[in-house]
Amino acid sequence: MWRATPPDPEDARRLRRVRAKLDLTPLAIHCNYLINLASIDPVIRARSVSAFRGELDRARMIGAEYLVLHPGSHRDQTIEEGIHQFVHGVAEAARGFKAAKLILLLEGTAGSGSAIGSRFEELRAIRDLAATLTGLPLAYCLDTCHLLAAGYDIAAAAGLRQTLAEAARTLGIENIRLIHANDSKTPLGSRRDRHENIGEGYIGVEGFRRILRQPRLRQIPFILETPAAEENDDRRNLETLKTLCPKSRTTTARSS
Numbered sequence: 001m002w003r004a005t006p007p008d009p010e011d012a013r014r015l016r017r018v019r020a021k022l023d024l025t026p027l028a029i030h031c032n033y034l035i036n037l038a039s040i041d042p043v044i045r046a047r048s049v050s051a052f053r054g055e056l057d058r059a060r061m062i063g064a065e066y067l068v069l070h071p072g073s074h075r076d077q078t079i080e081e082g083i084h085q086f087v088h089g090v091a092e093a094a095r096g097f098k099a100a101k102l103i104l105l106l107e108g109t110a111g112s113g114s115a116i117g118s119r120f121e122e123l124r125a126i127r128d129l130a131a132t133l134t135g136l137p138l139a140y141c142l143d144t145c146h147l148l149a150a151g152y153d154i155a156a157a158a159g160l161r162q163t164l165a166e167a168a169r170t171l172g173i174e175n176i177r178l179i180h181a182n183d184s185k186t187p188l189g190s191r192r193d194r195h196e197n198i199g200e201g202y203i204g205v206e207g208f209r210r211i212l213r214q215p216r217l218r219q220i221p222f223i224l225e226t227p228a229a230e231e232n233d234d235r236r237n238l239e240t241l242k243t244l245c246p247k248s249r250t251t252t253a254r255s256s
């Protein structure tokens with residue numbers, strides 16, 4: 001829904017204390033899925049700008065390091081127009097906004113329908129434009145399911161190597177701050193966003209083993225967004241990832 005309730009200041013203070021005590025960092029939160037800052041529909045756009053501003057304000061209130069946002073859908077426009085529309089929307093929402101450590105993370109998408117952001121080039125174009133139009137620092141969040149669905153063959157050894165080389169060239173590995181670890185219910189290039197339990201989809205156990213053993217990805221936090229149909233599903237997916245890690249020095253959480 002569009003409406004959101006601001007967090008209770010006392011809860012926010014308690015969260016800060018607990019995080020400091022347990023050394024829980026970074027805190028990454030996800031924007032509302034209704035937000036489409038690339039929309040040219042004036043009603044959707046106005047709602048999106050104000051909802052996104054709310055996300056920024058709440059992220060600052062709870063002291064989050066990362067706020068994840070989808071680049072939206074460019075329906076009835078070219079992709080270039082959609083990218084411009086999106087970045088102007090971000091700039092409008094972020095006007096006057098200041099937060100010491102908050103970074104906006106642009107999430108790569110599966111490319112279903114007219115979703116922007118399924119190609120690294122599009123994510124890069126957004127970041128470059130945002131640097132000139134907004135005061136908000138921007139980096140990237142990649143989702144393993146979206147990558148495969150968008151046509152990046154990260155399930156195969158050669159495809160993973162190629163994808164990482166391309167990510168390094170186009171995005172810069174240092175700008176990839178977060179990875180959503182999800183298997184994919186649908187195959188390579190299917191352009192569908194259907195998350196599956198780790199090891200049970202088209203990326204598979206061996207695919208995840210290779211991903212988790214990439215030295216260049218070792219410092220990046222992974223977050224599960226796998227289906228949670230039953231109470232134990234999150235724990236099971238987390239355990240699966242841990243067994244595939246070279247060492248079990250991993251922090252994994254889930255976002256919803």
Ligand SMILES: [Zn+2]
Nearest residue numbers: 143145146193
């Ligand atoms: Zn997804």
